[in-house]
Amino acid sequence: MMFSENQLYSNKQLADTKKSLLIKWNELDDSKKELAKKIWSVITYKWRWQIAMNAPFMLIWLLDRSIPAVHKFDMRLIASLPIPQWLSMFMGLN
Numbered sequence: 001m002m003f004s005e006n007q008l009y010s011n012k013q014l015a016d017t018k019k020s021l022l023i024k025w026n027e028l029d030d031s032k033k034e035l036a037k038k039i040w041s042v043i044t045y046k047w048r049w050q051i052a053m054n055a056p057f058m059l060i061w062l063l064d065r066s067i068p069a070v071h072k073f074d075m076r077l078i079a080s081l082p083i084p085q086w087l088s089m090f091m092g093l094n
Contacts, residue, residue: 028036043051 025033
C-alpha cells in the first residue's frame with residue numbers, strides 16, 4: 001500500500017500529537033487526572049461528538065484570522081446578484 005507524502009506527514013503529525021498528549025497526561029498528578037476525568041464524564045456523549053466534529057472548523061477559523069487576504073471580498077459579486085433593494089439595505093450591503 002502506497003502512501004502519499006501528505007499522508008505520511010499527516011500520520012507523523014498525528015503520532016507526534018498523541019505522543020505529546022500522553023506525555024502531558026502522564027506528567028499530571030493523580031488529583032488533576034481525577035479532576036480531568038470527572039469534568040470529561042460530565043460532558044455528554046453528544047457534546048463530545050459535537051466538539052470532535054467542530055474542532056477542524058475551529059482550527060480553520062483560528063488560522064483564517066492570521067491571513068488577512070481571506071477577508072478581502074469583491075462587493076461587486078453581491079451587487080450582481082438579483083437581491084431586492086429592501087433586502088440588501090436590511091443586510092447592510094448599500
